[in-house]
Amino acid sequence: MTGNRARPRVVIIGGGFGGLAAAKALRKSPLDVTLIDRTNHHLFQPLLYQVATAALAPSDITAPIRWILRRQRNVKVLLAEVTAIDVEMKRVTIDIPNTDIPYDYLIVASGSRHAYFGHSAWEALAPGLKEIEDAAEIRRRFLLAFERAEKSTDAAERAALMTFVIVGGGPTGVELSGAFPTIASRALYSDFRNIDTRKTRVILLEGGPRVLPSFPEKLSRVAHRNLEELGVEVRTNSIVTGIEADAVYVGEARIPACTVFWAAGNAASPLGRSLNVPLDSAGRVLVKEDLSIPGHPEVFVAGDLALVTREDGRPVPGVCPAANQEGATAARNILQLEKGRPTSKFRYRNKGDLATIGRSRAIADFGKFTVTGRIAWLLWLFVHIMYLVGFRNRVSVFVEWAYSYITYQHGTRLITNVDRRESQTSR
Amino acid sequence: MTGNRARPRVVIIGGGFGGLAAAKALRKSPLDVTLIDRTNHHLFQPLLYQVATAALAPSDITAPIRWILRRQRNVKVLLAEVTAIDVEMKRVTIDIPNTDIPYDYLIVASGSRHAYFGHSAWEALAPGLKEIEDAAEIRRRFLLAFERAEKSTDAAERAALMTFVIVGGGPTGVELSGAFPTIASRALYSDFRNIDTRKTRVILLEGGPRVLPSFPEKLSRVAHRNLEELGVEVRTNSIVTGIEADAVYVGEARIPACTVFWAAGNAASPLGRSLNVPLDSAGRVLVKEDLSIPGHPEVFVAGDLALVTREDGRPVPGVCPAANQEGATAARNILQLEKGRPTSKFRYRNKGDLATIGRSRAIADFGKFTVTGRIAWLLWLFVHIMYLVGFRNRVSVFVEWAYSYITYQHGTRLITNVDRRESQTSR
Secondary structure, three states: OOOOOOOOOOHHHHHHOOHHHHHHOOOOOOOOHHHHHHHOEOHHHHHHHHHHOOOHHOOOOEEEEHOOOOOOOOEEEOOOEEEEOOOOEEEEEOOOOOOOOOOOEEOOOOOOOEOOOOOHHHHHOOEOOOHHHHHHHHHHHHHHHHHHHHHOHHHHHHHHEEEEEEOOOOOHHHHHHHHHHHHHHHHHHHHHOOHHHHEEEEEEEEOOOOOOOOHHHHHHHHHHHHHHHHHHEEOOOOOOEEEEEEEEEOEOOOOOOOOEEEEOOOOHHHHHHHHHOEOOOOEEEOOOOOOOOOOEEEEEOOOHHEEEEEOHHHHHHOOHHHHHHHHHHHHHHHHHHHHHOOOOOOOOOOOOOEEEEEEEEEEEEEOOOEEEEHHHHHHHHHHHHOOOOOHHHHHHHHHHHHHHHHHOOOOOOOOOOOOOOOOOOOO | OOOOOOOEEEEEOOOOOHHHHHHOOOOOOOOOOEEOOOOEEEEHHHHHHHHOOOHHHOOHEEEEEEHHHHOOOOOOEHHHHEEEEOOOOOOOEOOOOOOEEEEEEEEEEOOEEEEEOOOOOOOHHHOOOOOOOHHHHHHHHHHHHHHHHHOOOHHHHHHHHHHEEOOOHHHHHHHHHHHHHHHHHOOOHHOOOOOOOOOOOEEEOOOOOOOOOOOOHHHHHHHHHHHHHHHHEEOOOEEEEEOOEEEEOOOOEEEEEEEEEEEEEEEEEEHHHHHOOEEOOOOOOOOOOOOOOEEEEEEEEEEEHOEEEEOOEEEEEOOOHHHHHHHHHHHHHHHHHHHOOOOOOOOOOOOOEEEEEEEOOEEEEEEOOOOEEEHHHHHHHHHHHOOOOOOHHHHHHHHHHHHHHHHOOOOOOOOOOOOOOOOOOOO
């Protein structure tokens, strides 16, 4: 594609936070940049759970990668799936035949997906939340469960249909479980005739001793209490041992529940394996201090695919600011190499960790001090609107949020692709 | 479901304009109403082409049927697909086993779908625009064509990828073809590196002698000229004889084009057949003057499924105001029957016909006078925002439109479900 050129070629795999930050950091460089992603859009992942809970529309939190980079004339965007990386021949293989992409420098920022730790059969029963289609699937299952409960004439079945289990007490699990009770009891209450949506049960199962384990213990306790105030049954030290169509098992105990969502773990992109370097158990690449891989100073890894160790020995967390910083550092190190200078060590600048729990409830950890409650929640709102890519999305999200907050309604309660049999139309 | 009750049972099939109007007209009645739809949402179909052209999000023009009717306590909404109607036994069969719904009165408002007139193989090659999923499919194909053109290295292939053919010069065909050139030349122009999106060709094929044939001839000429000003190649008297993956045939002439959209005709819902009454060639039910069917005064048909003849002999058009009026009349006639009074004839009150053509261009026909250009377009905007169901959608659509009009950007350029292979993640 890029042909024979004098300008050094940088290939970036992935249009998430890491890849985009890398592309932007190469803005004024004399390098020829190709960004490859298998979707046409950048996804603002921190708000993905809001699409899953019908608060925002998919297009509110996505923006075309081409559009984001439209003014950066040294970047080409390629909609394609990378199937392999050949670090010896310095080229990547994509899903378009005979169009290998050669590179002089490579930044791999292909992220991660949720993982089921060997229980791959659970994926169909308990969808996770990583891409925009995942959010649509969770929204669909959540809303359809009430439709099925409304039609059910069996009390036990109805109770199981109105029980939602979220597996995993990290930020995604806490966000999802914190949102569901309010939607059920407020937004959906007057819509149904045969069921009382206020009787909806939302159960959060966390395998470890506390929710949000990456936060200080004090904040975990606040989050736990906030979730209970919102109506969530929080069960810690509860490891899921089985999932069926109408039940979840914790040890020997059976929880009748027809809808289960998975937020219990991630596995890095399988592209890490084709780099032929050591990986950790989650498939993350053990990068060097400058984010390059052993033996190949021209190959960098950024974002969730990279396992970066901080100076105190703890790993850098898999959050957006970290991916942003890593992408930018990888790009700057390429510019250094181009100038014949040594690369720089990556240093994670922790600007504070935020987690939202539900309506007017959030926690924030700034290391030296912490914030909880409505102040933390307003801070969370402000930070997320500011970071949302693109003016349009920001206005639209603000309108939706203001509307939802005032009315308790969730506007995007659209179920699509339920039943696409073409032979009958009952509308 | 409805059990044994003293209150007469009305079943409404379809949550489109006709079915909703019927349900609302029964608001204060002592009747027990069940509205059945196979989707959970009402679709504001006049703006569907705006989802197809990436101007609006699916949730902007849909609202949950339950939510619309939430305060009307005598209505139950059932998410189910009606598979048959038994007018002798007075019950409808749905896709949930052993749950036939008995009725005392029935209103069938199950609408229509686009039809291929015996060329069913064309459906996969040339999707039509009737439901929200159709709009997502058209948007996906439109955007993906540019992605493929950007990757193509063959000039002829690239030209075919950048040629869009719309079959059918009715309102939907005119709206789609009028929107595409502006999006291509303005919204997408700076996004691509290898292609010049201003060279996009949009061809509108109409089988008859003029576009918008339901409007006065003078307005058809205005629309034709407006389309050409926008950059559309309008070809009248052009009947499509073949569609292939990379070409459309008009007689012997071959038009190289990889993307074709179908807006050339409708067929009524197949549920009409189970009424065992005469249908027209498009499958519409030939209703009596009070909208009931011959031999069954308790069964009414409203909306696109009904063929209603005006006093001057012309058919009532398949537009939203007609469906609204028919649904309301059917409901009022049921109330008359309940009181032992004779039913009323349906009278179509034509409030004027509007068609939008593209940016700042529309036509309006009020019988005694006509309006064109920017005034007609502003009128169209006003009417459509006013009629949109639900406050939230109205604000959101207004924000989107203001943004699009000022910036020429189309904000919801999201391609989903392109490639869901789980094994590789390149983001």
